[in-house]
Amino acid sequence: MDTIIKKTVEEVFGITDGQFQRAVVRIFPSTPATPKAINGFKFTTDSLRRLMIWSASASIPEGHFDAVMKRNLMIFGPTGCGKTQLLKEFCARTGRPLFRYQCSEDSEVSQLFGTWKLCKPIAKEEVDPEAGLLEKGAQGIAKAIERLAVTVKRMTGVGPEMTFVDGPVLRWARTPNAILLLDEWDQLSPTVAMSLNGILDGDVIEVPETGERIAISKGCLIAATGNTNGRNSAGGNGGSAALYKGVKRQNIASLDRFFVINATYLSEAEEKELLEKQVKIPSAAATAMASLAAKIRTQFMGLNEDAGANGEPLEFTITTRNLLNWGMAWQLLTVTGMDPQSAFKESLNMTLLDFGTAAERKAVLDAWDTIIGDKIS
Ligand SMILES: Nc1ncnc2c1ncn2[C@@H]1O[C@H](COP(=O)(O)OP(=O)(O)O)[C@@H](O)[C@H]1O
Ligand SMILES: [Mg+2]
Known part of the structure; x- marks a missing residue:
């Protein structure tokens, strides 16, 4: 046991x-x-x-x-x-x-639940005896297997069958x-x-x-x-x-x-911690990124009739998956030489914002400028 x-x-x-x-x-x-x-x-x-x-x-x-x-x-x-x-x-x-x-x-x-599947149908009883011998690659192997299956079926009466999978x-x-x-x-x-x-x-x-x-x-x-x-x-x-x-x-x-x-998204503090622990984002940047995510979500959720209005609604949101990916893309861009400020925007654009409309992009980037200010250089 x-x-x-x-x-x-x-x-x-x-x-x-x-x-x-x-x-x-x-x-x-x-x-x-x-x-x-x-x-x-x-x-x-x-x-x-x-x-x-x-x-x-x-x-x-x-x-x-x-x-x-x-x-x-x-x-x-x-x-x-x-x-x-x-x-x-x-x-x-x-x-x-x-x-x-x-x-x-x-x-x-x-x-x-499951279904009947045919393992390997035998298309025809008569196959070219040379099949598979002259052809190379996957095609040749497939023909050779079919030839073998037909031979086995002729000799034993047993062939590929329907199996319940x-x-x-x-x-x-x-x-x-x-x-x-x-x-x-x-x-x-x-x-x-x-x-x-x-x-x-x-x-x-x-x-x-x-x-x-x-x-x-x-x-x-x-x-x-x-x-x-x-x-x-x-x-x-x-x-x-x-x-x-x-x-x-x-x-x-x-x-x-x-x-x-x-379920709902993790809190701002919890996501900041994830950015630091899982993606190794410096503390000040992680604070700013988690704060932008929280802001975007309030507006996304403001779309929901049961959530009550919270400002201008956005038709998209930033998921935890994308918050972490924003961080990872930012890391790679800065490591390869882009300045941190531009890297924040480029990585956000490629993770999420290019899916948005021009107005949505502007709203999010303006919010980012307010949050980040000149805190990180
Ligand atoms: N609590 C968490 N801790 C760490 N990472 C998380 C957490 N929640 C979500 N993630 C990240 O977000 C990604 C997306 O989560 P997922 O479970 O696919 O979302 P959903 O099923 O709600 O759409 C995960 O692969 C993971 O990287
Ligand atoms: Mg899922």
Whole structure:
């Protein structure tokens, strides 16, 4: 039996808050499906508290509660605030295998659960006996393999066949302590989303194509992410839902099966720290950059009817991903000889601003000039 190690929240997630004093984190032996941790990922107390309760649902002893606890967690919030990374990091640090499925409007039930695939069809029974011998390269090898397959089929009666290939849901269900990540869940068509209600309830999965019945393995959990709450709102934390293309209103019965985190960007102070730690940006510059990011976001979020108006709205935002990339591009530009002031603008333009309209570019650069002034030369 695999050994599960128990550690403290501080050891695993680097958070010292007293409210986690008695919490125990279970660490599973890593598998090839366990993601790799990144250096310096920042957990926040608020989201970690919920991750802990959600993951506890998979390990509470039978009979502890008489009611059934839900094992599903939805994280919704603005683009690039770290929803996907949070789940990857959680898996990386606890050793859990992660099966990620990128949802889209075109997702089909068969992509999630699995489908019949033909390994290698035999196009014709008669093949040129010299096939593959004279041709070089991949083409020659492919022909030679086909010739071999036909010969084997003639001699044994067995040839390439249809095989049922498990989708991410079945691979997850067969792996103990695994997490199924339904990324951008609110993109799914509501019918496909409803087909997941069985697994959200922890039911045995019946595969109609093969007749197999698969019980979800011990310790398995489900997480979903999205830019909206599945009810056409970004929840007041990240721009108007209308800016996120393709999101759908989901059935309330699906939503009911999730615990929820309404995520948002890290605070200005936390992002400053990330810029310093992960990208080695000098303190004064990191302060200015984090401050611009906070300013842009207030205006982006001001677009959201539930967020209240906060100045002139912007139709784009700066994500944590882009804030860090701005810093990395700036580093490389200054190291190769550009003066720091010009490098700030060039790296911001190439990371983000050239996507904006002329007016948006001007608004952001003016704000930057005010923030940076002559603080850095
Ligand atoms: N808390 C954090 N600590 C460190 N880096 C973060 C954090 N949140 C986000 N990032 C950075 O931002 C990037 C984008 O995050 P991601 O999870 O893809 O966003 P989302 O899924 O919300 O759109 C990550 O790859 C990571 O580099
Ligand atoms: Mg994501």
